[in-house]
Amino acid sequence: MTAATLPAAPASAQPERTKQRVLELLKRHGTLTAQALASGLSVSVPAARRHVQDLQEQGLIEARTERPGGRGRPQHVFGLTERGEAAFPKTYSTLCVDVLRHVEGLFGEGAVMQVLGARSAEVAVGLRSEVPDDLPLEERVRHLAERLCGTGFDAVVEPGAEGTWYIVERNCPNLTVARQYGELCASELDMFVNVLGVPVTRDTRIACGQGTCRYRIGP
Template sequence: MGTLSPAAPPTTPERTKSRLLEAVKDCDCATAQALADKLGVTVPAIRRHLQDLQDAGQLEVRTEKPGGRGRPQHVYVLTEAGEATFPKAYATLCVDVLDQVERLFGDGAVLRVMDARRLEFQGVLASRLAGHSDLGRKLTALAAVLCEYGYAARAYQENGQWYLTQRNCPAPAVAKAFPQLCQAELTLYRDLLELPVSREARLSCGAAECRYKVG
């Protein structure tokens, strides 16, 4: 009796959507028909997946004429959120650039770059915190702004002591390679709040969060 080959695992909707995003990225004219042909599924099925991806904000549809002529047709394109689903080497590029800055301009060059960025960001934060004189309100407002930048920040008080935490680091690989980034952040909070600020935990050192003690 012959050995039966294991059945191929069924294609999940999530896998189909992932393949569909790849097809849109690769296709010069990503119409529903072209995408259905490329993935080997029916047009009604592909339209359901396309609608799901539009609802998720990963695709948008445009009306274009093929080659600038002929009847208009609906063409699907990736949004910024759709592009973000593909792997990016931004962290590696950033580390490489900073490494070259350090090699070309000396050990203090990276810190000077970080300080320049810190001063610019400090101006942005200061304008958003203007009008908050109370420390609690100021830290809560600061945490809200940091969340907009992807830091997953939170301000809270414990036994009369204020803390600011960040559960996400937008550039963990860079922070690990160049601790000057974390030092610039600590200096930023000290200058912005005009109070003593100390760091008690750090994501890039393996902690679950960056935690700052304020005041």
């Protein structure tokens, strides 16, 4: 793909729209050089680089080094990160709901909890291998919250009274599924208990219309 083949954006595009256009170009064409992006945006190369830098700071795109066609002199190109890919609509949630609906229809109501419970148990085994039981509870809670952030939950840790802690999830990337299958939230709660080895209760739930999923952790 050469710069000359990229569609040009209107010169009057606003900065945020221009940044969105950068993401769209990278989604459509894969990796591109700053020069190719500038041509596609109808802006100067320095202007394109400013937009690229902003998007890099937001974690949406990353710089790479590639050889054109696998040969020739290496060149710096830019491509979407996993977070950048997530900015585009996906149908995963619809697929997941359809699969769970068929599981329930074929094997009965309890089958959905069995499937999701098995998945959570598997995740818990992996996490427990990373978080030894002899670590202080705060460290285990913070490690779990960090892993949750990595999967889109935007989790933060808050101290509570008498040695308790809270994990507060400010986003639910599985909201479409959770609204139709409460078993998903139940399996998440079980996973927290398995990983942390202490009582965990949920005070609020996004799938029920509340602003966060708030978990109380500790005795």
